[in-house]
Amino acid sequence: MSCLTFYGGVNEIGGNKILLEDQDRKIFLDFGMSFSLTNKYFDEFMQPRKCNGIFDLIEFDLLPDLKGLYRCDYMRHCRCKPEEKPNFDAILLTHAHMDHSAYIHYIRDDIPIYCTQASKDIMQALDETSSTGTTELIWLRESFKMYINKKGEYSRLQGEKTKVERKYELIDEKTFGVGDTKIDALPVSHSLEGATAYILHTENGTVVYTGDFRFHGYKGNLTRKFIKKAADTESVALITEGTRVDSRDGLTENDVKEGVMERVERTKNLVVVNFPIRDTDRMISFYEVAKNTNRSLVINLKQAHLLHLFEKSGISTPRIDDEHIRIYVPRKGWGVFGDDRFPRRIQYQDYDKWEREFLEHPNIVTADEIKKEQESFIFRCDFFELKELIDIRPKDGSTYIRSVCEPFDIEMELDLEKVKNWLKHFGLFPYHQIHASGHLNRDELYYVIGEINPDNIYPIHTEHPKMFREIVNEIDRDINVNIVEKGIKYRIGN
Numbered sequence: 001m002s003c004l005t006f007y008g009g010v011n012e013i014g015g016n017k018i019l020l021e022d023q024d025r026k027i028f029l030d031f032g033m034s035f036s037l038t039n040k041y042f043d044e045f046m047q048p049r050k051c052n053g054i055f056d057l058i059e060f061d062l063l064p065d066l067k068g069l070y071r072c073d074y075m076r077h078c079r080c081k082p083e084e085k086p087n088f089d090a091i092l093l094t095h096a097h098m099d100h101s102a103y104i105h106y107i108r109d110d111i112p113i114y115c116t117q118a119s120k121d122i123m124q125a126l127d128e129t130s131s132t133g134t135t136e137l138i139w140l141r142e143s144f145k146m147y148i149n150k151k152g153e154y155s156r157l158q159g160e161k162t163k164v165e166r167k168y169e170l171i172d173e174k175t176f177g178v179g180d181t182k183i184d185a186l187p188v189s190h191s192l193e194g195a196t197a198y199i200l201h202t203e204n205g206t207v208v209y210t211g212d213f214r215f216h217g218y219k220g221n222l223t224r225k226f227i228k229k230a231a232d233t234e235s236v237a238l239i240t241e242g243t244r245v246d247s248r249d250g251l252t253e254n255d256v257k258e259g260v261m262e263r264v265e266r267t268k269n270l271v272v273v274n275f276p277i278r279d280t281d282r283m284i285s286f287y288e289v290a291k292n293t294n295r296s297l298v299i300n301l302k303q304a305h306l307l308h309l310f311e312k313s314g315i316s317t318p319r320i321d322d323e324h325i326r327i328y329v330p331r332k333g334w335g336v337f338g339d340d341r342f343p344r345r346i347q348y349q350d351y352d353k354w355e356r357e358f359l360e361h362p363n364i365v366t367a368d369e370i371k372k373e374q375e376s377f378i379f380r381c382d383f384f385e386l387k388e389l390i391d392i393r394p395k396d397g398s399t400y401i402r403s404v405c406e407p408f409d410i411e412m413e414l415d416l417e418k419v420k421n422w423l424k425h426f427g428l429f430p431y432h433q434i435h436a437s438g439h440l441n442r443d444e445l446y447y448v449i450g451e452i453n454p455d456n457i458y459p460i461h462t463e464h465p466k467m468f469r470e471i472v473n474e475i476d477r478d479i480n481v482n483i484v485e486k487g488i489k490y491r492i493g494n
């Protein structure tokens with residue numbers, strides 16, 4: 001028997017945690033965090049307690065209550081004897097957005113995680129650069145351990161000695177097996193590098209899982225190849241995202257590039273922009289515009305760190321030594337970087353170890369240089385970096401391009417109000433909104449469903465699953481749309 005159980009992504013955008021059982025094999029498709037559900041109970045300053053392991057999350061159904069899945073250090077600490085062996089065979093990750101990957105933090109280190117090289121690089125970047133150090137996606141840090149110190153007393157074990165590397169399998173464009181379940185990994189376009197869809201050949205038929213995807217990025221041809229392959233297979237189940245099933249907006253990444261180009265050409269002084277930190281398609285759009293307008297795109301240290309990892313893996317994104325890329329070094333701590341009154345050692349102490357590796361890079365730039373040559377830069381500036389505008393002081397004739405999605409909850413609306421206040425203060429208001437989504441729209445979903453023509457659809461990652469019934473009625477095919485309920489087992493195939 002094969003079946004599907006959905007523990008997240010149900011009537012919500014993100015939080016995908018889908019269990020596929022194929023005979024005796026148990027495979028999780030993504031293991032992400034549900035933002036909407038988490039925000040119902042927690043926020044930035046009111047986080048689940050580490051000392052209670054997984055149980056603050058289980059309390060609110062943010063994690064499924066399953067045995068042999070969660071990390072042993074947390075279980076032991078909460079007086080739950082961990083199973084000797086894991087009860088699950090694999091986590092298949094579609095991409096490294098938090099709503100698909102963040103809760104890997106809670107997974108046992110002996111459950112293998114299958115993903116693309118780019119997804120692994122992104123998670124490594126998160127582990128290495130997160131200020132809280134709580135991601136633990138690539139390395140788990142064993143908690144609540146003690147050792148006997150030199151004085152013969154108990155001490156808490158911390159630092160490098162607690163690091164355990166998780167088991168990763170790289171599956172870029174591969175066909176691989178988890179036990180007897182054969183799986184094809186097919187790359188797709190999304191607003192994050194390394195996104196992949198899966199076609200899983202179970203003993204009761206083929207299951208297609210889209211992850212998050214779109215046609216209109218620079219790698220849209222990959223999505224078309226995936227659809228063709230899925231269409232050539234007879235599938236019993238299509239698990240598809242439906243983020244924008246209610247939208248017909250069809251703006252492409254190329255439209256974004258052209259819109260930005262037009263705006264930048266008309267700007268005399270500084271161009272300030274905000275785009276998602278790890279969306280390298282969007283970074284390419286701004287980079288191309290920078291090149292064509294004889295400016296440099298200024299990225300932050302976290303972006304430089306990620307591009308550096310991509311470069312080492314042979315993934316083609318802009319290089320940090322490109323003449324049109326500059327790496328912004330902000331003032332932090334004492335804020336004395338480049339200040340001759342202080343020895344270099346003191347200057348560098350303001351930065352984390354991973355940041356220090358970039359401080360002598362020939363492409364670094366500081367606020368002083370941008371302030372003097374405003375016509376030479378496109379400065380990426382997210383919410384937390386708005387403070388830099390105090391040092392940079394954009395001149396008259398500067399502009400702000402907002403290239404992120406519209407707010408979809410109260411917190412985001414409040415943040416946008418703050419951004420507007422900053423922009424008004426610095427003469428950058430009104431701003432220009434130029435953005436294309438990471439997801440396909442209703443018409444494209446119609447096309448995908450018609451092409452793949454599965455027996456069953458399980459719409460997830462959407463607030464409007466019932467709209468899929470309307471689409472199927474329009475296509476006029478015998479396709480069953482399952483309005484998924486959380487935690488219910490759906491039998492697939494015969």
Ligand SMILES: [Zn+2]
Pocket residue numbers: 013014015097099100212461
């Ligand atoms: Zn998602």
Ligand SMILES: [Zn+2]
Pocket residue numbers: 095097190192212438
């Ligand atoms: Zn995504």
